[in-house]
Amino acid sequence: MGLDIRAYADLQLVGTAADQDEHEEKFDWKSTIYIYGPTLDLWPMHREGIELVRGGVYRYGLEHRFRAGSYSGYNFWREQLSLCALGVSPNTVWDDFEAWKDRPFTYLINFSDCEGYIAGKVAQKLFDNFEQHKELSRAWGNEYWQQSYDDWHKAFSLAKINGLVDFS
Numbered sequence: 001m002g003l004d005i006r007a008y009a010d011l012q013l014v015g016t017a018a019d020q021d022e023h024e025e026k027f028d029w030k031s032t033i034y035i036y037g038p039t040l041d042l043w044p045m046h047r048e049g050i051e052l053v054r055g056g057v058y059r060y061g062l063e064h065r066f067r068a069g070s071y072s073g074y075n076f077w078r079e080q081l082s083l084c085a086l087g088v089s090p091n092t093v094w095d096d097f098e099a100w101k102d103r104p105f106t107y108l109i110n111f112s113d114c115e116g117y118i119a120g121k122v123a124q125k126l127f128d129n130f131e132q133h134k135e136l137s138r139a140w141g142n143e144y145w146q147q148s149y150d151d152w153h154k155a156f157s158l159a160k161i162n163g164l165v166d167f168s
Helices: 035-042 071-086 090-096 122-133 133-142 141-161
Strands: 002-009 012-018 032-034 056-059 062-070 117-118 165-168
Touching: 002 071, 002 141, 032 165, 035 117, 062 071, 062 141, 071 090, 071 133, 071 141, 090 122, 117 122, 117 141, 122 133, 122 141
Parallel strands: none
Antiparallel strands: 002 062, 002 165, 012 056, 032 056, 117 165
């Protein structure tokens, strides 16, 4: 088991899962995503600036998928990101998020490692963080580290365009 990431751009609501039987022609399941209702209750501040409908089915324009690693592998990568960008462990950020929230990558560091959505203003902020720290990242880690960094950067480049990053 591990963390799979799906990022989407250009979301357009086409209905809800309850509409599926009545309007099957609207649902091209190859280019739509379903917003799982209970997941919307998690991390609402990470979706500021975009409204997602509980049970909504959305058509998307662009998509990027990648495996962020096993849960322990992703947490190690996230720890390295925290040390690289902030000079502290994720525990320090988790213990006092308010003190760290305006620093780079904190909305990714202070987020679930297994489910939830990041979208809206936070997706833009994280894209900006990844964009601004590309050179620092190149000097920090190995090939695996850099590939992961590049995948996250691409994910947030899509999510900032009326999209989202889906952790599952």
